[in-house]
Amino acid sequence: MPREFSRSRRVAEQIKRELARLIATEVKDPRAAGATVTDVEVSRDLAHAKVYVGLFDLDGDGADVVAALRRAGGFLRGRLGADLRLRSVPELHFIEDVTEREAHRLSRLIDDAVAEDDRRHGDEGEGSRDG
Numbered sequence: 001m002p003r004e005f006s007r008s009r010r011v012a013e014q015i016k017r018e019l020a021r022l023i024a025t026e027v028k029d030p031r032a033a034g035a036t037v038t039d040v041e042v043s044r045d046l047a048h049a050k051v052y053v054g055l056f057d058l059d060g061d062g063a064d065v066v067a068a069l070r071r072a073g074g075f076l077r078g079r080l081g082a083d084l085r086l087r088s089v090p091e092l093h094f095i096e097d098v099t100e101r102e103a104h105r106l107s108r109l110i111d112d113a114v115a116e117d118d119r120r121h122g123d124e125g126e127g128s129r130d131g
Helices: 007-025 062-071 073-084 099-130
Strands: 035-042 048-055 091-096
Touching: 007 035, 007 048, 007 073, 035 062, 048 062, 048 099, 062 073, 062 091, 073 091
Parallel strands: 048 091
Antiparallel strands: 035 048
């Protein structure tokens, strides 16, 4: 029977769940308060993990959040080792996930364009009805 997920994918999912919990409950740096773990990619040799972090506050500074998590990286890695009982815990590389921020920005641009289009067509429609 073939495996559904590779070992690195299973480890990544475990790390994602545990990091989300640790960041929410154990990290004391207030800059990390609005962080959410959106994805984790673990290398095949399980030596490195890219941790993608999104922000609850879309107007917040992602660089500050990533800096806070990098600073707490040793603590988080130690806790992961204890909680997940891994022989070797991957080195954590925190990266801001800008997907949600970009989606929000594009949504605002579309809303602005539609409102501008409605305004222009509304102005043209009023002028043509009078004449």
